[in-house]
Amino acid sequence: MINLERMINVAFGFDGSDDALPTRFLEEPAPDGRGEGQTVDLEVALDSYYRSMGWDVETGLPTAETLDELGLGWLT
Numbered sequence: 001m002i003n004l005e006r007m008i009n010v011a012f013g014f015d016g017s018d019d020a021l022p023t024r025f026l027e028e029p030a031p032d033g034r035g036e037g038q039t040v041d042l043e044v045a046l047d048s049y050y051r052s053m054g055w056d057v058e059t060g061l062p063t064a065e066t067l068d069e070l071g072l073g074w075l076t
Contacts, residue, residue: 002053003062007075016060019046 009018025040050057054066067073 003067003070003072004075006055006062007067007072010061016046016050016055016058019060 019042021040021042026042027039029037029039046060047057049055050060053062054069055062062072064073064076067075
């Protein structure tokens with residue numbers, strides 16, 4: 001479902017450059033918990049997510065192979 005949603009977004013002109021978090025997560029350290037004092041390194045987080053999803057790390061889009069495996073090859 002996530003891959004289908006991603007390809008629908010692509011049809012409307014969105015791509016990996018649109019993946020973002022609120023500035024607060026990137027600049028304000030977490031006040032408590034496991035991530036206390038840390039901020040999100042968005043590039044590292046996105047690279048990890050894209051790889052786990054079978055998406056291209058450069059574009060943030062599902063690879064043709066991933067879409068084929070899911071029976072969504074017709075979306076390329």
